[in-house]
Amino acid sequence: MHKDKKKYSIIVVEDNAGDFFLLQDYLEEMILIPDIIHVKSFKELESFLGSNTEAIDIVLLDLSLPDKRGEELIKDTLALVTTTPIVVLTGYPDFSFAVKSLALGISDYLLKDDLNAATLYKSIIYNIERNKNLVKLKESEQRYSDLFHLSPQPMWVYNPESLRFLDVNLAALTHYGYDYDEFLSMTTADITSETADEAMFFDIISDNFKDVSRHRKKSGEVIYVDTRSNTITYKGSDSKVVLARDITESLKHLEAIEKQNEQLVEIAWTQSHVVRAPLARIMGLVELMSDATTPTEEKLELLPHVLNSANELDEIIREIVVKSKLIIP
Known part of the structure; x- marks a missing residue:
């Protein structure tokens, strides 16, 4: 043996x-x-x-x-x-x-x-x-x-059938403003907002985030959260654990960047079209003035036209500078 x-x-x-x-x-x-x-x-x-x-x-x-x-x-x-x-x-x-x-x-x-x-x-x-x-x-x-409990991001466990909260971490209590017992008496539907503007941030969300929901804090403030969830066994039952990252400020920041980009496109169009007209006139006048066959009297007559075109160009450049300062103070 x-x-x-x-x-x-x-x-x-x-x-x-x-x-x-x-x-x-x-x-x-x-x-x-x-x-x-x-x-x-x-x-x-x-x-x-x-x-x-x-x-x-x-x-x-x-x-x-x-x-x-x-x-x-x-x-x-x-x-x-x-x-x-x-x-x-x-x-x-x-x-x-x-x-x-x-x-x-x-x-x-x-x-x-x-x-x-x-x-x-x-x-x-x-x-x-x-x-x-x-x-x-x-x-x-x-x-x-x-x-779960030490995560700096709000997290919770809920029953996927009843949607009732089973557990929440400290970050969720702090961020949403509810205490632990209040959370456990609610469902995930109770923190979902139905009054926010549907179109707000739509393009930004679809381009930058995967699964975004609108939530409402106890104070009534509506926030946008990027959520990630996984199926787990919690106290013997199939449950869902969710991590919710508040992206409201990120969305506002991205929206501001998009507005800046639109203004930059406008400035670029101004540079390529509006600036071109007085610049083309100046270049044509300078070419005539530099031509040796052009009489002196005619050259003197061209000077005011050059000055007018230069002033027009200067005004356009000033407008571009003002718009640029509005974008980047």
């Missing part, structure tokens, strides 16, 4: 020497080199755990110890080993107490009379692996909770 070569650190809490030796035989039959720590009372267990720095994989706990027993022993042991699976071993077949023990947080409940090497080994392996998965799940839930 092949033995498990992995190292397992196992605490056996058992005051009966005969029962301990039997458990030791079972463990050594299935595991090549089990690391067995034997304690005979709750006080010894408490003392060992207080000084031990090594990780413990599992605790095998007899329910009748010299200093504690039953429910009190279970509760106090669970308080000592919060992240380690505990398998109860007892000689008393009490089904109702077994159910209660599991409800308290015990990983498994085994009868000594029905125990053998294979049964004990299967329970140990199953509960060690199950505990690892539970720890990973709790860590994942904690990471989600931290990301």
Whole structure:
């Protein structure tokens, strides 16, 4: 028979020497080199755990110890080993107490009379692996909770069928002005605005954002939010988690930029069309004046025309400068 070569650190809490030796035989039959720590009372267990720095994989706990027993022993042991699976071993077949023990947080409940090497080994392996998965799940839930509650952007969880809020973070409370209980008494429809101008920012939104909604704060202020949502399991039910980014100021900024662009286009048209007329006249007059065959008297007559065209060009340039200052003060 092949033995498990992995190292397992196992605490056996058992005051009966005969029962301990039997458990030791079972463990050594299935595991090549089990690391067995034997304690005979709750006080010894408490003392060992207080000084031990090594990780413990599992605790095998007899329910009748010299200093504690039953429910009190279970509760106090669970308080000592919060992240380690505990398998109860007892000689008393009490089904109702077994159910209660599991409800308290015990990983498994085994009868000594029905125990053998294979049964004990299967329970140990199953509960060690199950505990690892539970720890990973709790860590994942904690990471989600931290990301949710510490996010600087408003976030909430809601039921996609009833649309009722299930949870909201601090940023949402601060930004929307509702307290936590108010949020949980509402649905997502309660913060949706139906009075905002439909056409406002339409082109800007369609060109720059993907999923924009109009929301109303408790104060009545209407805001535009860019939302992102994902399906999650929240407290056992399919739910939606939403991140809402207020883009109202961004939209106003983009609108101002578009207006500036329109004015710049107007200035560019002025430069390419209005400026061209006096400039073309000046160039034509200068060409005549520079022609050696043009009489001096005619050249003198052309000077006022050059001056008029120059003044006209100067006035156009002044208008362009004024418009430019309106765009960029």
